[in-house]
Amino acid sequence: MKNELKFRPLKKEDYETICKWWKWWRWPVIPREMLPDKGKSGFIVEKNNIPIVSAFLYLTNSTGALLEWIVSNPEYREDDRKEAIELLITSAEDVCKNMGITYMFSIGRSKHLMKTHEKLGWQVDKKPSYEIIKNL
Numbered sequence: 001m002k003n004e005l006k007f008r009p010l011k012k013e014d015y016e017t018i019c020k021w022w023k024w025w026r027w028p029v030i031p032r033e034m035l036p037d038k039g040k041s042g043f044i045v046e047k048n049n050i051p052i053v054s055a056f057l058y059l060t061n062s063t064g065a066l067l068e069w070i071v072s073n074p075e076y077r078e079d080d081r082k083e084a085i086e087l088l089i090t091s092a093e094d095v096c097k098n099m100g101i102t103y104m105f106s107i108g109r110s111k112h113l114m115k116t117h118e119k120l121g122w123q124v125d126k127k128p129s130y131e132i133i134k135n136l
Contacts, residue, residue: 005047005084007091010054015039017073018054024074035069042069043092045084052076052084057092063102067092070106070113085116093120093136103135 018039019029032039035056042056052073058066072085096104106117118124122134 002048005045005052005080005087007043007045007087010040010042010044010056012040014044014051014054017051018069018071021054021071021073022069025071027071030069043088043095045088045091047078047080047084050076052081053088055088055092057095059099059101063100065096065099065101065104067104067106082116085113086120089117089120093134097136101136105134 015032015035022029036042036058039056041059042054044054045052050073053070054072055067055070058068060066067089070085070088072081076084093104104122106122114124114126117134120134
C-alpha cells in the first residue's frame with residue numbers, strides 16, 4: 001500500500017511536528033493542555049510515513065464535535081495534497097458518525113479550506129466569523 005494516503009489517529013509524538021507547521025504558517029503554537037486529550041485526540045493523513053495534514057477533534061457534552069486547528073505540512077507539495085485534506089475531513093466525519101455525533105463544526109482560516117468544506121457538503125458562513133458547520 002505504498003504511495004497511498006493513510007488516515008490515522010494522532011500519536012503523542014505528532015505534536016512536535018504539528019508545532020513546526022503552526023510556526024511555519026505563523027500561527028500560535030497551541031499548548032498541549034488546550035488541545036483535546038492533551039494533543040492526542042485528533043487525526044493525521046500521511047503518505048509513505050510523511051505527514052501531510054492534521055486536525056484535532058474536540059468532543060462536547062452535546063451531539064456536536066469541533067474539528068479544529070487543521071494545518072498542513074508546508075513542505076509537502078505533491079499533487080494529492082487536496083485529496084489528503086479531503087480525506088482528513090471525510091474520515092473525521094466517519095469517526096464522528098460512528099460515535100453518534102450528529103453535527104460537526106469548524107472555524108475557517110483560509111479560503112481554500114472553506115471551499116474544501118463547502119465541496120464536502122458543509123454549510124459555510126462567509127461572514128467574518130467564518131464558522132463552518134455540517135449536519136451529519
